[in-house]
Amino acid sequence: MTDTPRPLPVVRAMIDALDRDLLQIMAKRMALVAEVAAYKRQYGLKIRDASRERELLRDRHDRAKELGLPSDEIESIFRLLMRSSRDHQAALRAEVPMDAASYTIAIIGGNGRIGRVMARLFGDLGHRLLLVDTDTSLRAEEAASVADVVVVSVPIDVTDAVIRAVGPHVREDALLMDVTSVKQAPLQAMLEVTGASVVGTHPMFGPSVHTLQGQRVVICRGRGDTWADWVAQSFAARGLVITETTAAQHDRAMSVVQVLTHFQTQVQGLTLSRLGIPLSETLPFTSPAYLLELYVAARHFAQDPALYGSIEMRNPRTAEITSAFGQSVQDVADILARGDQAAFSRLFDDVREFFGDFTAEALEQSSFLIDRIVERA
Numbered sequence: 001m002t003d004t005p006r007p008l009p010v011v012r013a014m015i016d017a018l019d020r021d022l023l024q025i026m027a028k029r030m031a032l033v034a035e036v037a038a039y040k041r042q043y044g045l046k047i048r049d050a051s052r053e054r055e056l057l058r059d060r061h062d063r064a065k066e067l068g069l070p071s072d073e074i075e076s077i078f079r080l081l082m083r084s085s086r087d088h089q090a091a092l093r094a095e096v097p098m099d100a101a102s103y104t105i106a107i108i109g110g111n112g113r114i115g116r117v118m119a120r121l122f123g124d125l126g127h128r129l130l131l132v133d134t135d136t137s138l139r140a141e142e143a144a145s146v147a148d149v150v151v152v153s154v155p156i157d158v159t160d161a162v163i164r165a166v167g168p169h170v171r172e173d174a175l176l177m178d179v180t181s182v183k184q185a186p187l188q189a190m191l192e193v194t195g196a197s198v199v200g201t202h203p204m205f206g207p208s209v210h211t212l213q214g215q216r217v218v219i220c221r222g223r224g225d226t227w228a229d230w231v232a233q234s235f236a237a238r239g240l241v242i243t244e245t246t247a248a249q250h251d252r253a254m255s256v257v258q259v260l261t262h263f264q265t266q267v268q269g270l271t272l273s274r275l276g277i278p279l280s281e282t283l284p285f286t287s288p289a290y291l292l293e294l295y296v297a298a299r300h301f302a303q304d305p306a307l308y309g310s311i312e313m314r315n316p317r318t319a320e321i322t323s324a325f326g327q328s329v330q331d332v333a334d335i336l337a338r339g340d341q342a343a344f345s346r347l348f349d350d351v352r353e354f355f356g357d358f359t360a361e362a363l364e365q366s367s368f369l370i371d372r373i374v375e376r377a
Contacts, residue, residue: 026081033085037094044097047089047239053082076368086239087211091124095237106130106147108140108162109154113207114179118151121212121238144169144176149227152178152186156310160189167193175227179203181258181311183220183247190222197224199231200247202254203240206303213239220247255317262308263322265300267329272297288370295373 005011040047057075064074089095105122109115110131119129130143144150144166154162159180167190170176177199178186187200200220209215217240221228232242245253272279279294286294300308312318335343352359 029081030085030088033088034092036085037089037092040089040094041092041096041098045094047086047094047237056082083211083213087213090213090237090239093125093237095233096125100126102126102128103148104128104130104146105149105151106132106140106143107151107153108132108143108166109152111135112153114203115151115153117203117207117212118153118179122149122151122234125234125237140166141169145171147174149175149177152176152180155306156180156182156314157306159186163189164193167196170194170196172196175199175224175231177201177231181254181307182314183218183250184316185314187220187222187247197227198222199224199228200250201231201235202250204257211239214241215239216241216243218243218245218250220245220250251315252317254311255315255321259312259315259318259321260325262300262312263325265297266308267325268293269297269301288373289366291373292369 037047039045057078060078061071061075065071105127107115107118107122107129110119110129111133115131115133119131123129127149130138130147132138132140132143140162147170150166150170152159152162152166159178163176163178163186167176172195175197176190176194178190179201180186181202183200183202187198190198190200199222202218202220204216204218205212217235219228219232219235219242221244232244235242282290315321332347335347355362
């Protein structure tokens with residue numbers, strides 16, 4: 001005979017109580033994180049301590065295993081907790097020196113989506129903000145003349161015009177920077193119209209990200225290393241991962257990272273819409289990998305077409321990329337039409353060799369993403 005199980009409402013109430021206890025414990029943990037942030041700021045320590053993180057994850061993984069808990073899932077929970085902790089420390093200015101200067105920062109396009117991200121970032125770091133947009137009484141030229149840092153955060157197709165309008169008003173001891181997805185043309189325009197320091201940046205993330213922790217930003221130095229160093233330090237203090245490069249190399253890389261990626265997503269979405277097969281008909285048959293691709297495609301088409309059009313139309317290598325894509329589509333289609341398995345296998349071998357050691361990382365990380373999709377289904 002087995003013991004009679006407790007009534008379901010009783011068990012659920014007990015689970016709810018334990019969950020509330022867990023939330024209280026997490027709140028206490030976050031309060032201790034604030035003390036850690038204060039200590040790190042006082043003694044000039046970095047927020048991220050990779051050695052400590054590895055030690056913590058290994059310990060929590062092993063303890064979960066000893067308790068009969070799913071150790072990989074518990075490790076994932078602690079990874080999220082640590083990311084949240086880093087973000088909290090950054091918001092508390094843990095990496096901002098105690099004697100750091102506070103500047104006046106004008107954000108042209110400050111009410112736009114990326115403009116608001118920049119405002120939050122610099123506001124969290126303790127700087128004074130001047131937000132300028134089409135609906136503000138403060139004019140861009142007026143803000144540029146009094147600001148220590150002028151950030152141009154406007155649509156790509158008007159970036160050049162805005163730079164040429166505000167650039168002459170920026171003080172020579174100040175900084176003019178942009179956050180545009182292409183870099184050569186904006187950087188050249190900034191260098192031409194002002195004698196101030198110049199930095200080109202490209203945040204490699206959208207405005208809907210949940211946290212800045214671990215997000216990547218590109219920095220292209222134009223003029224004035226002191227201000228460029230300040231930009232790099234500011235971004236790092238807020239948890240961003242910095243890639244420094246030239247404007248030409250940035251645009252070359254973006255022809256793959258953005259143009260090719262967006263182009264293939266658009267072709268996939270257009271093809272799906274033209275096939276005559278309702279999306280709802282395919283959803284019951286979706287593998288996690290197909291579902292992930294659908295999410296990416298649907299997310300893409302939910303965005304602003306003006307943004308993606310400008311990114312793809314203004315990159316100097318777009319024609320080369322789209323031509324190469326079209327040729328690849330034709331080559332694969334020809335192999336399939338011929339039923340040539342040998343050629344198909346050679347294609348696989350060639351591309352697998354191109355990916356090289358990255359394949360192992362791709363298998364691990366994509367498996368993690370697929371597991372997360374399955375658990376949320």
